Amino acid sequence: EKGGWPSFMAKEVAEEPDAVANTIRGRVQDGAVVIPELDGSDELFRGIDRIIITACGTASYAGMVGKYALEQWARVPVDVELAHEFRYRDPVIGENTLVVSISQSGETMDTLMAVKYARERGARTLSICNTQGATIPRESDAVVYTHAGPEVAVASTKAFVAQITALLLLGLHAGRVRGTVSAADAAAAVADLEALPAKIAKVLADEQAHVTQLAGWMADTRSVLFLGRHVGYPIALEGALKLKEISYIHAEGFAAGELKHGPIALIEPGQPVFVLLPSPRHSALLHAKVVSNIQEIRARGARVIVIAEEGDAAVLPFADEVIRIPLAGALFEPILAVVPLQIFAMALATAKGLDVDQPRNLAKSVTVE
Ligand code: M6R
Numbered sequence: 001e002k003g004g005w006p007s008f009m010a011k012e013v014a015e016e017p018d019a020v021a022n023t024i025r026g027r028v029q030d031g032a033v034v035i036p037e038l039d040g041s042d043e044l045f046r047g048i049d050r051i052i053i054t055a056c057g058t059a060s061y062a063g064m065v066g067k068y069a070l071e072q073w074a075r076v077p078v079d080v081e082l083a084h085e086f087r088y089r090d091p092v093i094g095e096n097t098l099v100v101s102i103s104q105s106g107e108t109m110d111t112l113m114a115v116k117y118a119r120e121r122g123a124r125t126l127s128i129c130n131t132q133g134a135t136i137p138r139e140s141d142a143v144v145y146t147h148a149g150p151e152v153a154v155a156s157t158k159a160f161v162a163q164i165t166a167l168l169l170l171g172l173h174a175g176r177v178r179g180t181v182s183a184a185d186a187a188a189a190v191a192d193l194e195a196l197p198a199k200i201a202k203v204l205a206d207e208q209a210h211v212t213q214l215a216g217w218m219a220d221t222r223s224v225l226f227l228g229r230h231v232g233y234p235i236a237l238e239g240a241l242k243l244k245e246i247s248y249i250h251a252e253g254f255a256a257g258e259l260k261h262g263p264i265a266l267i268e269p270g271q272p273v274f275v276l277l278p279s280p281r282h283s284a285l286l287h288a289k290v291v292s293n294i295q296e297i298r299a300r301g302a303r304v305i306v307i308a309e310e311g312d313a314a315v316l317p318f319a320d321e322v323i324r325i326p327l328a329g330a331l332f333e334p335i336l337a338v339v340p341l342q343i344f345a346m347a348l349a350t351a352k353g354l355d356v357d358q359p360r361n362l363a364k365s366v367t368v369e
Contacts, residue, residue, distance in 0.1 A: 001152075007356040009153035009246070009346050014204065016339065017197035019158040022147035023165040024193055031187035033172035041142045044124050045174045048098045051078040052123075054086050054114045055102035056366070058156040058241060059163060063102050064234035065334050066167030070100075072331070073175030073189075083114035084369070097123040100170070104151055104159035105365035106134020113369060115139050128166045130159050144170055153357045154364050155246050157342045160238065161200070161335045168193060168331060192329040196336070199326040203339045207323050211340045214305065214321060215347030218272060225266065225273045226253040226341070227297075229290055230283075231334045232276035239274055239341035246359045247349040256293040269301030274344075276337050277308040277315055282330035287314070294318045307337050 005011035027035050038044070051070055053063035060082055067078040076098075081091075083101070093099065099118035103111045106129040115125055115136055127140040130148050137143035146162035172189055175181030181189075218224075224243055228236035236253035243251035254263050256275070267273070275294055280287035291314050298304050298318045306319040309327055316322065325336040349356045 006350070007153065007346070009155055009157060009356045012151055012153055012158045013339070013342050013346065015149065016158045016161050016204075017201045019146070019148035019162040020165045020200060020335065021197040022149070023162045024169065025147070027169055028190050028194070031190050032176055032183065033169050033186065033190060035144055035169060035173045037144055038142055038173060042177045044098060044126060044142055045074065045177045047096060048076055048124070049096045050093070051076050051098045051100060052086070052091070052093065052118070053078060053080045053100045053102065054083045054111060054118075056083050056108055056110050058160050058238060059102040059104060059111075061234040061238040061241070062160055062163035062167060063100075064237075065164050065231050065331070066100070066102075066171070068231055069168050069171030069331050070174065073171040073181040073185075074178055075175070075180040081114075083108070084110040086114045087117045091121075093118060093121050093123045095122045095124070099123045099125050100128065101125065101136055101140065102128045102163050102167075103134075103136050104130045104146075104148075104156055104163070106131040106136040107365050107367050108136070109367050109369045112136050112139065126170075128163055128170070130162065152364070154359055154362050155242055155345070155356075160338065164335050165193070165196070189329065189331075192332045196328070196332060199328060199336055200339060202326055203336055207340050208343055211323060211343045212347040215344050216351050218348060219351040221249060221272055223250040223271065225263070225271065226251065226276075227256040227259070227273060227290075227293060228253070228276035229256045230278060230286060231331060232256075232278055232290075232337065235276055235334045235337050235341065236274070238338055239344070242342055242345035243348065245362060246345050246356055247352055247354060248360070249348065256290055259293055259296065264296065264300070267297050267300040267302050271302045272305065273297055273302045274305045274307065274341065277306050277312065279309045279327065279330070279333065280312060280314065281309075281327070291315060291318070307340055
């Protein structure tokens with residue numbers, strides 16, 4: 001079933017352009033997002049004063065990207081809560097709260113219990129799920145399916161990019177229903193979305209060999225750090241999780257701005273650090289801040305691997321390696337930036353002779369609390 005690929009994970013990464021394209025398909029009409037499954041569910045988005053996104057692991061990082069999209073387009077405050085933390089306090093939720101759960105399997109017990117809890121408290125519930133008819137969507141008021149196709153490898157890849165895609169669609173849908181996003185902004189976002197599959201394919205074509213070679217050189221590395229800001233922060237967390245899961249290397253993701261509040265003490269000569277550099281076209285300030293973070297760690301001897309937009313030369317004097325991604329809107333960049341990190345984890349695990357699809361101690365879906 002691997003269709004000639006060395007692992008399911010390799011196959012699933014290669015399927016990412018399709019996962020995104022299939023998740024968008026049928027949900028765009030004349031430059032606007034219209035999600036047929038949410039027909040008749042406009043009330044879910046009207047009169048809400050808060051959205052809580054709940055999920056575990058990789059799905060929670062997709063949720064952190066989704067927060068930016070929902071706040072920007074639907075103009076509602078959004079919090080992201082790990083599902084297993086959400087239930088064990090006394091959250092302020094009620095009938096004007098929309099709880100959005102995200103789960104590839106739709107069977108993760110922690111997430112399911114969070115959804116049930118939210119319903120008992122009277123909240124409205126919507127699930128983003130990759131598995132038709134799974135338990136979480138059945139327990140929710142509404143569902144938006146990701147169409148990534150079955151994901152077999154324990155490390156989630158194509159489901160993650162499909163989850164972010166679904167959240168971008170959801171943000172635009174909710175913004176249209178609430179009247180908080182202009183037709184022109186929505187049309188521009190839709191064009192950005194529709195361009196993503198070809199751009200992911202380009203990252204795969206241009207960077208797979210480069211990143212694989214990089215991982216080969218780093219097979220003896222004991223620790224890797226990942227830095228990002230804004231939507232790059234959850235991608236830093238996801239890059240670190242992928243590495244932990246399948247290559248058993250200590251890895252940590254940080255918000256780049258936190259560096260000087262502690263983590264910079266970890267930097268010693270030779271420490272590999274991946275940095276997600278946001279495009280200067282979106283925010284010159286954000287870009288400049290991350291460039292200065294890069295200079296700070298470089299000055300302390302870090303080995304810096306930067307993921308940067310094509311043509312961004314600002315970083316060349318300070319980077320040991322530059323991985324390029326095509327230009328995309330600010331909220332769309334994470335879908336491109338995560339791809340090299342997935343390839344890196346996979347290649348490093350392979351270089352260490354590990355089972356990429358079935359890492360030790362982990363199950364594909366965690367059906368116990
Ligand atoms: O099936 P789910 O999306 O609910 O799973 C959530 C997490 O268990 C999952 O994303 C986990 O973190 C993956 N192994 C990450 O690669």
